[in-house]
Amino acid sequence: MDDTPAWAPESIRQARADLSRLIEPGDLLGSLTVSALGAEPALDLIRSGTGPSDRVQQQVGEAAETAGLTARQRKLAPALERWRTRRGQTGHRRMLDSLRRRGGGLLIPEDAAWPRQLHDLGAAQPVALWFRVAPGESDPYIEAPARLPHPARSVAVVGSREMTDYGAQVAWETARQLAAHGVSVVSGGAYGIDAAAHRGSLEGADEEQRPAVAVLAGGVDRLYPAGNERLLHAVMDRGIIFSEMAPGSAPTRHRFLQRNRLIAALAAATVVVEARWRSGALSTAHHAMDIGRPVGAVPGSVHSASSAGCHRLLRHTPAQLVTDAADVMELVAADAAGVLAAPDGHPAPEGASKPLGESATDGLGDIDRRIYDALPVRSATTPSRLSEVAGLPIPHIFGALTRLERKKLVRRTTAGWGRAGYHPAPQSSG
Amino acid sequence: MDDTPAWAPESIRQARADLSRLIEPGDLLGSLTVSALGAEPALDLIRSGTGPSDRVQQQVGEAAETAGLTARQRKLAPALERWRTRRGQTGHRRMLDSLRRRGGGLLIPEDAAWPRQLHDLGAAQPVALWFRVAPGESDPYIEAPARLPHPARSVAVVGSREMTDYGAQVAWETARQLAAHGVSVVSGGAYGIDAAAHRGSLEGADEEQRPAVAVLAGGVDRLYPAGNERLLHAVMDRGIIFSEMAPGSAPTRHRFLQRNRLIAALAAATVVVEARWRSGALSTAHHAMDIGRPVGAVPGSVHSASSAGCHRLLRHTPAQLVTDAADVMELVAADAAGVLAAPDGHPAPEGASKPLGESATDGLGDIDRRIYDALPVRSATTPSRLSEVAGLPIPHIFGALTRLERKKLVRRTTAGWGRAGYHPAPQSSG
Structure with a gap:
């Protein structure tokens, strides 16, 4: 894949593969170090076992200050200790190769195919993005770019695991109609609303469309939760699954919450179908608002605990009430005029x-x-x-x-x- | 009642009683003429059968121009023709007397008891307000002032006639809790949400409180609709019913829509519990917004036609989503800090x-x-x-x-x- 300038050199990909293992999602100093020094020098520094030079500390410290980190958070020496705890787990060349045979690979910011909507995360942009599609005749690196969520025509449809029949219907039908209009539906692959959204999007899209995107909290080799394994295979048949965690990583609570920022950033708008008063789906909504993306929430009975989080969003945040896919399309259109205005993902010359x-x-x-x-x-x-x-x-x-x-x-x-x-x-x- | 300066002279009350018969609700030139000339001169002019003098046309025309009426709408001569069509139906002294024996009476803007929140209607303020309470030992003019909706502690709870069980429950429970907190609940006495709101408010209030206010589209002597007669008697037992139409007047579609502005103006906030896409309850909400009052709307299933109007309000207007009486109280509190800030209904000296x-x-x-x-x-x-x-x-x-x-x-x-x-x-x- 490095025979075309659209893909970054393999050495950088391998370095970022290792870095995605060493640095936990949301470790801002980690991603700032990688972007300030470059992937290979950053990995070398971690592997070296020596402390940072004054020059390196200054360079990373300035980037970290700009990003708003405190003086304490900007210190490289303790961070290097942190990142070195998994030093034995690097060497991802073989993992990249074996994953590639199973339909997987790694996107990195240096690739032309890197989803540019992730730039809006600023310092919280992931170090790399592991992906997986169903293994087929063509190479996953040829298959993946066509399945990425379109920056202006993609919607995150998320919600609680504990859903009602009402929530299931609304999530399925909304996702189905969005997919039928050529919109990628991004969700988290979980039970409940996520699963209903993935199913609806697969139902609604025709063969030519790229309907379904699942972002997992653990490695793409672990189709979690087990009960959704078949569904996630169906997503990979026609869409794509992502994770910023290296293969083999377990989904943890911290990683679920960090994963939500990727769902929010990959989609042009986020819709919460059902959410309890305290629900992880609300964190996805807040991540979306933090980066200026529109958020929709589906209303429901005031007596339903599964709608309480949606009503909370509607009362206390700029989230817009949405009742169907047409309302959601208005959200996306409003956003397309703003943050995602550049045509076809290319910045102005x-x-x-x-x-x-x-x-x-x-x-x-x-x-x-x-x-x-x-x-x-x-x-x-x-x-x-x-x-x-x-x-x-x-x-x-x-x-x-x-x-x-x-x-x-x-x-x-x-x-x-x-x-x-x-x-x-x-x-x-x- | 004219032995105390709190009540306007009887002659003005009689004039306004006649005027409320001659001038249809929402006839802005009519109310402007009455406020510009005074009630008695205005009535004399209508009765006289002659055209307006240049001085009178100029005086009324200036007030009408300020209120935004077009040159054509400002012309008194055709308006006088209009108001004279019912000239044979004046002479309301006897009506005032007989109504008083049945617990009724007439409030006019010159009374100290006049609900000052109606001033916010500007030129659309009614010429007078007929009221009725259950006849008892004390005179209705002594009874009524204590039963008026408090300008800062009153909420209009309105909605469609075609309600669901869900709407009935929410309207009843919200009104009950509002009344239990000493809030007057204003509604329109109709079937459906209105009736549920009146019932809930009567249930929630204790003996000392003034829970229920019904504003009718026809005369207060006609308890319309007939199926709610018992309910409206219960409202009169502990609360009050109002109409700007003189006794004997039939409720017409035009009068229902005009009546809605009084519901909106009498209450510090308006809450729509259930409303279809095109519902009269939405007109009450829009009247409230027109005079800067907060509006709440209760969400419901996106599959329920009876919630479509509420969702419409929440999507396209500044209406706030409310899920219970506590949310409604927040609306009222926000408003109390603004429009209705003067304590106890008395303007600053x-x-x-x-x-x-x-x-x-x-x-x-x-x-x-x-x-x-x-x-x-x-x-x-x-x-x-x-x-x-x-x-x-x-x-x-x-x-x-x-x-x-x-x-x-x-x-x-x-x-x-x-x-x-x-x-x-x-x-x-x-």
Whole structure:
């Protein structure tokens, strides 16, 4: 697969395969270290057994400060101890090879096929993404890209394990109709609403469509829960399953919660069909809101405990009430005009850069203009400082920076976010 | 009752009794004529059979222009023709007397007991309000004031005639709990949700409380619909029924829709329990929003046609999702801080007027300040022009003007709204 420039060199893939084993999901300093140093140097540092040089600590520390980590969280020495606990479990070349024969592989941010919607997670972007499809005639690396959820035409349909007949019907029917309209349905492969959503999406899509995406909390070699094994095989027949955990990893509570951020980030919108007052599905909704994605919630009886979490979202968050697939499509369309506006997943070409000054910010929405105005003219800043200056919550900041970046009005560097043109050290954010 | 200054002179009451017969609800030029000329001169003009003098046309026309009526709608001559069609049906002194023996009477804006929350209707405020309580030892004019819905502790609970068991339960239980917390429950006396709400409120309140208020579309002597006669008698036993229509008037479709604005205006918040996609209950919700009152809607199954109107409100209007009486109380509390802030229903005394200038507007909310700032300094303006200048929708304008008027920061005259202190011709809006 490294015979085409669309795929990153195999050495980087192998390094990230190992790193996905060493660094737990949501370990922000881990992913920041990998993106600041590069995958191979980061892995070498972990393997070396020596402490970080002052230069390396400074480089990673700056990136971590920009991402809002505390001074304590920015320290590499204790983090290296943490990452070295599984040092014996590296060497994933053989795992990559054997998984490839079973329809699996590893996507990494350096690949052209990397789902660019994951960039919105910022420092919480996964180190790599393991995938698996049903083994067939073609190579999984040829098969996978066509099955990725489209950044603007994908919806996460999630909910509680304890569902009612009502929730089962709504999840199935909504997913079925979404799939029939060519929308990828992303869910977590769990019992209850997740399973109903996967089933509905497989029912609704025709042969040409890529209906189903399941994101697992454990390795893609473990089809968990066991009772959904057949369903997950059906997902792999026509869709794809993902995990940021290396094969062999067990699903833990921490990994379930971290997994939810991937579901939220892979989909253009998240819909909660049924959720109890305290439900993991609410965490998926909050992850989606944190990165500025629209969230829908299905109403139900005020007497149903399985709808209490949905009503909670509708009362206390910007979540929109949705009653059917048409309502969900409105959410997606609204979002497509915003965060995911670039056509076909390709950012605007460099030459499309607008001139700076008053005219460059003409036509910006209120929030984007407010955040642009809050950016320092000759230096960089952090999203949390921007949030304070602009007086807007963090989720707005990320969404707006992404839009402004696409318009070439702002740039992100290791020092943070700044206005394009004035920035001391521009560097690609990819 | 005219031996105490709390009650307006009997002659005005009789005039308004006749006027309530001659002028249909929602006839804005009618109520504007009555408030511009005074009740007795207005009635004399209608009775006279002659056209309006230039001076009278000008006086009424200016008030009507301020209220936003078109040039055509402001013409008195054709309106007088309209109001004179029922000229033979005046002479309500006897009706007032006989109704009084049966527990009924007439409240008019000149009475201290007039529900001041009706002022928020502006030009759509009714000419008078007929009431009825169960006849007892004390005079209805002594009994009625204690049974009026408290401006800050009253909730309209409304919905469709075609309700489900679910809607019946939620309406009954919500009203019961509201009444148990000393909240008056206002509804329309109809079958379905209205009846369930009245029943729940009667169940929940103890003897000392004034739980139930029914606003009818026909005269208070006609307990419509017949199947709810017993229920409406129960309402009169402990609460009160209202109508702006004179006794003997039939409920018509037009009067039902107009009646809904009174339900919305009498209550501090409106809750829709069940409503079909096109339901009269939605008109009550929209009337409430038009005058800046909070609206709640109860969610239900997305498969229930009886919840479709509630979901419609929740998707497309500022209506808040409410699941129980506690959620409704939050709506009311939020509102109590705004429109209905004056304690005990009494406007601030004249001496409480704040000095003008910067300090006078300190502590105003964003919207109120924006509207205050949009007011011309040395002249008067109309709500629709204010809406343009301030860039805020009309419902915000009315709510804010009412609050600002209460704070003595703005004054309303026949020429329109202006800042207090600079206004050329101050005049009471009562």
